[in-house]
Amino acid sequence: MRATLELGEELGYARLSIEAVAARAGAGKHTIYRRWTSKGALFLDSLLSLNEPGLDYPDTGDVIADLRRQIHTAVDLLSRPPMGPLYVALLVEAQHDPQVADALDERFIAPQAEKTIARLERAREQGQLAPDFDLDLAMAILSGPLYFQHLIARRPLTHDWVDRLIDTLFAGMGPR
């Protein structure tokens, strides 16, 4: 997995092959294929090997402050090397490899969503969220705009932009 990260940063993940990773790791191609059946599977284990505790949620009792802090950390990690380009490569593999998509969801996206929803449930109990806020929509509403800004609009994910986003989402688009 270290060989994957090194080569990914040198060549870009789009041009990385399992053969090249095997050569860099001093292992046979078949040894690598026995453990990882696809580029996507290798990328996912490499991402998880970075083991970032920073993606956990603080709970200071102020949900807006806690969302800001967690999302600042997440965008710093996921929009810059080493995690950033690897995560994008993994999302690309997931678009045409359903096994990778399922594994990515199960091992990375769903656990993150659970933490977010648990934090928001406490906030709702404490009256810091609209009482009828639909938690099923929470991940799409909170993280969708970040994916859009990073991958579709390709604009920088600054802390200031994240703060404006959170404030706007809490205030709502409608007239008051």
Added chain:
Amino acid sequence: MRATLELGEELGYARLSIEAVAARAGAGKHTIYRRWTSKGALFLDSLLSLNEPGLDYPDTGDVIADLRRQIHTAVDLLSRPPMGPLYVALLVEAQHDPQVADALDERFIAPQAEKTIARLERAREQGQLAPDFDLDLAMAILSGPLYFQHLIARRPLTHDWVDRLIDTLFAGMGPR
């Protein structure tokens, strides 16, 4: 471009090559390469050749009704064949080809964003939006959740889900 659409649906865009498109179109590989320098460029022209007038915005005077109608049409087009898989393939190409990303932005994403923002500006003037709603965030907030649901969570984009999303975005996450 018809050959691209046919082969894309038969083989999947990930496995499509410019050689195969040339063969299907009865043209030489070099003829195709002279016109389209990359798979991404070919995909973009093929997408635009579908020329969907349905992505325009109605203006009935009710911004929520108009957003619903436009987004229902957009998700029906962009999450199903023929446009859906081609659009995903194009977004994938854009992740490792900055020329494709720029062209996609200029010719498809930015013009759509302009229409959305023009419709929301009229709504804001008519008091149907929060007076301080930040239009710079509008595309990330409105379309980010759709990309998330379709590409990251890989869940169906139903009209009911879109309606719940719009209602939640207008109401806001915060307590009232």
